[in-house]
Amino acid sequence: MPANTSPADLYRHSLRLLLDKNIPAWVDLWAQDGILEFPFAPQGWPGRLEGKESIAAYMRHYPDHIDLHDFPDVLIHQTTAPETIVVEMRGVGRLMENGKPFNMTYIAVVTVQGGRFATYRDYWNPLGVHESGADFAGSTR
Template sequence: MSAPTSPADLYRHSLRLLLDKDISAWVALWAEDGLMEFPFAPEGWPRRLEGKEAIADYMRHYPDHIDLHDFPDLRIHRTTDPQTIVAEMRGTGRLVESGAPLDMTYIAVVNVRDGHITSYRDYWNPLAVQEPGTDFTGSSR
């Protein structure tokens, strides 16, 4: 089955893949020249990932460190650009290493072209899941 192509449907599909811990399928939703940005990243964390390969490297171990259970309260807003959406949501689950609960609010600005994510600005607070010496994927900094 091919992925949905409307920005809202593609985004919902991407969230399902994260919940299923299917990172390779999630990365496959990205354009080769995709750009992922973290405007609130603290010092020493990546603020910008350029290209599908860099995004894949960053996300590869995500399920080993964050166990997502749900994205309640999802609201997707259309913009004047039909290929751009703004998503508001909560992510709930747990941090794998410590077992601590995760309940975080996110806002994302997502652009889609030809059925692939071309840019994703993730406005979340990485400090809410920070454990000493790790980034949000659990990789050593």
């Protein structure tokens, strides 16, 4: 993506890559020193990933655990800082482990620099996946 890509456009593109299960291309949207945080991560799960390599390792097996079908509700809010957006969204699909439905709401605070994700705080609820009987929600634990 060009360096002048807006944060909202970069984010929408990243969702398309997740739906296409193109994790390497999704990781390529990150800055080398990007930071991915999970403020609600349960004990034993990563709460902070630093650097593109850590993010790639974390996401490598994501499609083996969650088969995303759609992001039907995506609201992107601009902030007073042009490089930062707040995203409300819902992801739906199925859990590969047991075939049960996956339906998760998220709030993310995302900062983009030079056309790449610099920081991404993902406020997802790990209890929603745990209650479905799955042992995975994007974590490599």
